[in-house]
Amino acid sequence: MLEEHIKLPDGxxxxxxxxxxxxxxxxxxxxxxxGKLVTVEHYRHGSRSVTQGLPSGFIDEGESPVAAxxxxxxxxxxxxxSEWSDLGRYVVDGNRGCGTEHVFLARGARRVGxxxxxxxxxxxxxxxxxxxxxxxxxxxxxxxxxxxxxxxLAVIRINADTVSAGRA
Amino acid sequence: MLEEHIKLPDGxxxxxxxxxxxxxxxxxxxxxxxGKLVTVEHYRHGSRSVTQGLPSGFIDEGESPVAAxxxxxxxxxxxxxSEWSDLGRYVVDGNRGCGTEHVFLARGARRVGxxxxxxxxxxxxxxxxxxxxxxxxxxxxxxxxxxxxxxxLAVIRINADTVSAGRA
Numbered sequence: 001m002l003e004e005h006i007k008l009p010d011g012x013x014x015x016x017x018x019x020x021x022x023x024x025x026x027x028x029x030x031x032x033x034x035g036k037l038v039t040v041e042h043y044r045h046g047s048r049s050v051t052q053g054l055p056s057g058f059i060d061e062g063e064s065p066v067a068a069x070x071x072x073x074x075x076x077x078x079x080x081x082s083e084w085s086d087l088g089r090y091v092v093d094g095n096r097g098c099g100t101e102h103v104f105l106a107r108g109a110r111r112v113g114x115x116x117x118x119x120x121x122x123x124x125x126x127x128x129x130x131x132x133x134x135x136x137x138x139x140x141x142x143x144x145x146x147x148x149x150x151x152x153l154a155v156i157r158i159n160a161d162t163v164s165a166g167r168a
Numbered sequence: 169m170l171e172e173h174i175k176l177p178d179g180x181x182x183x184x185x186x187x188x189x190x191x192x193x194x195x196x197x198x199x200x201x202x203g204k205l206v207t208v209e210h211y212r213h214g215s216r217s218v219t220q221g222l223p224s225g226f227i228d229e230g231e232s233p234v235a236a237x238x239x240x241x242x243x244x245x246x247x248x249x250s251e252w253s254d255l256g257r258y259v260v261d262g263n264r265g266c267g268t269e270h271v272f273l274a275r276g277a278r279r280v281g282x283x284x285x286x287x288x289x290x291x292x293x294x295x296x297x298x299x300x301x302x303x304x305x306x307x308x309x310x311x312x313x314x315x316x317x318x319x320x321l322a323v324i325r326i327n328a329d330t331v332s333a334g335r336a
Contacts (some may be wrong), residue, residue, distance in 0.1 A: 042313050088306055088308070092260070138256055143258055143259050145269055147319060155320075
């Protein structure tokens with residue numbers, strides 16, 4: 001078991017088993033007009049493995065969440081999207097009150113160029129049918145909570161919009 | 169901005185802005201036979217506020233995830249449930265490869281007693297219509313990523329089961 005002892009700038013000490021992600025970040029569930037989800041493979045050093053995820057990243061200082069979402073979709077996947085929906089902001093650890101995920105649904109996604117590899121690890125971009133992506137949540141290809149939450153929220157929003165459209 | 173400098177037992181140093189939740193934990197989306205979701209109010213010291221969430225907690229050493237889920241539902245809410253579905257395990261921070269949320273859907277939930285307040289803060293238990301709980305994800309009453317993810321996954325699973333039942 002890994003134990004961490006941390007001293008915060010205000011003098012408080014944390015002698016506990018876990019601490020938290022502190023910078024705000026965005027995760028983007030981007031869909032093409034054909035209903036395909038834009039996924040990216042990330043290499044994760046902790047697990048020494050490649051995991052399937054969604055375009056995501058930290059929000060730069062002074063950057064709006066949606067601007068960060070557009071930038072990450074462009075940089076990580078090489079995609080732009082015509083329609084953006086804010087699916088909310090969620091704190092990673094409510095006990096400490098910091099570290100927030102901003103979730104976006106982007107529709108009308110289309111490839112506009114190559115990914116820009118600003119991270120150390122190159123990513124591979126895939127288009128995955130939404131139903132297949134949902135299966136990959138249950139069966140473990142997509143394992144990261146932040147990405148799974150964004151995908152699940154996007155699916156619920158898309159289904160709600162479909163029901164609304166059917167009623168109209 | 170909070171900066172942390174951590175030395176791990178193997179000698180590695182982490183000079184970064186964030187670290188992670190390390191102990192595995194469970195979150196339970198429990199539904200009564202009337203389709204009401206069992207929610208609990210948590211006081212969170214970080215934000216000095218009360219947030220709406222789901223029964224959740226750390227897995228004790230040697231305890232199975234589902235046993236922890238049953239225990240937390242009983243302790244935090246005073247409920248038991250007849251049908252348990254494993255909705256997967258998701259890593260909070262894939263970069264470090266540790267800290268996993270285990271999500272469970274519990275159906276046939278019924279009140280069997282008072283909550284057991286093992287935490288410092290007392291919790292208040294509410295029964296909320298599932299549709300209302302989904303709205304509370306979009307409109308901010310439920311703000312914690314771990315709970316929102318569990319609720320969203322439960323909604324998708326319930327909808328999928330309903331579609332399957334309709335086909336049968």
